[in-house]
Amino acid sequence: MAILASDIETLIRDAFPNAQVTVQGDDGAHFAAEVIDESFRGKNRVQQQRAVYAALKGKMDGANGELHALALTTKVPE
Template sequence: MAMQASEIEALIREGFPGSEVKIDDLAGDGNHYAATVVAEQFRGLSRVKQHQAVYAALKGKMDGSHGELHALALTTKVPE
């Protein structure tokens, strides 16, 4: 089952309070998204650790072949 952009955004915002989150549906199919997340919580973390933290906030929605979210292109940043 496909995820809605609003559900992805809500999970990320819950994991990163005060963050800026932008979700784009890349294919119009509810399975391929791009997310840009700007969060103070990323400060001092490597890009890999930032992305792992976002995946953790998605609470298993991307896990394995049974995940609800097929593809998520991530851009993570620390606020300027």
């Protein structure tokens, strides 16, 4: 089952309601996302990305995951 960019954006926004979120991709499996959120301040890049992946609620889990690939960029607001 394919997933939509809007579905990914909704999952991320649910976990990071004040974030600036951009999700691109339209093939149903490969996407790029940028998440800019104050909650990332003081966290290293791995911690930031783990928080976003957790927000995806298993959509990337193994062979049964709906989301095959996500190029993820996380940042703290300037």
